[in-house]
Amino acid sequence: MEPVSQIGFRLAPAALDAAAQEALLAQVLEKVAAAPFYRPVTPGGKPMSVEMTNFGPLGWVTDAGGYRYQPTHPVTGAAWPDIPEVLLRLWAELADPEIPPDACLVNLYRDGAKMGLHQDRDEADFSFPVLSVSLGDTALFRIGGTSRRDPTTSVRLASGDVCLLAGPARLARHGIDRIIAGSSRLIPGGGRINLTLRRAGPVA
Template structure:
């Protein structure tokens, strides 16, 4: 673990969702996945498959493929159907903790099996960087790593457990971060193991004069 201080605006809220709330969230995400099936995203240019499977809910969804790269769009890339709505419990989380009035437009759903990981990256495909990224962990523990706004900046690692919430706001909004490993068997929440990560994002600025929701 690095010795540097965590970036300003980074918040870790351990155990934010208790077991019953986690179970309710998983049930809601199963409904999302029934309408918008998990798929394997591909890296821009190389077309290499990512190790996570993903889907989205909300007005917009984050997708990536070889041909068009990283982007947000209103429809599932394989079914062509609109994304399902963001569960109300996640909208409540945003309202209570994001400290940003306009609601999230996208919730990225990543499923990690025992061998999946996520390399260091910035969440920078959005137009609205004043809004934080709000993330929920469900299922097996993971080793989360966060650095600074430069790829070569020092990093620090945190172990995240089921029900934890992480918020990247202010200076930490564009910090590099990733998931180095999953700890299989550390949670009984998901019947077949693994980890679900839910990431709430505001993509576009609120139009001038628009009401907040």
């Protein structure tokens, strides 16, 4: 993986080839049938432009009650599906070979969807990295520092790219400025799916 802008932010371009992307997408869509995408709202009541679901023992949610991890889908009440094995292998190879992730946030970006600059701060232990896998349309990813005043850098994330936020970059502010519509034909109906692996709960 090559450093891009912030110390601890690393990008592995085309970590998944076309066949691996198609195979992972098939698994994702199968699991989404049991845990459908939904449009969450922020604690302030504003609907997000992305649709979300989760895999793993814990899933990240947001609503009037705040940001948190929970073991069940907020709409269906069912437990989240398990994390695809290929993602667990990527985590073991690139993030932590001993402690597995317990949460995989799945974001669906359609036309006009974006994600404002934010920090991942809802986890129990920030020493674990955050691993992100891109499928579908290319995203314009923006990363800065830990302060709102820090300069930012824009990076293109294409289908099959994997990026890691670790060390000093673990709490870096980051987001998605926009999606380049039509840059990939992988996702049915177009758009981008991002899979973000984290260790959310404490290690027993």
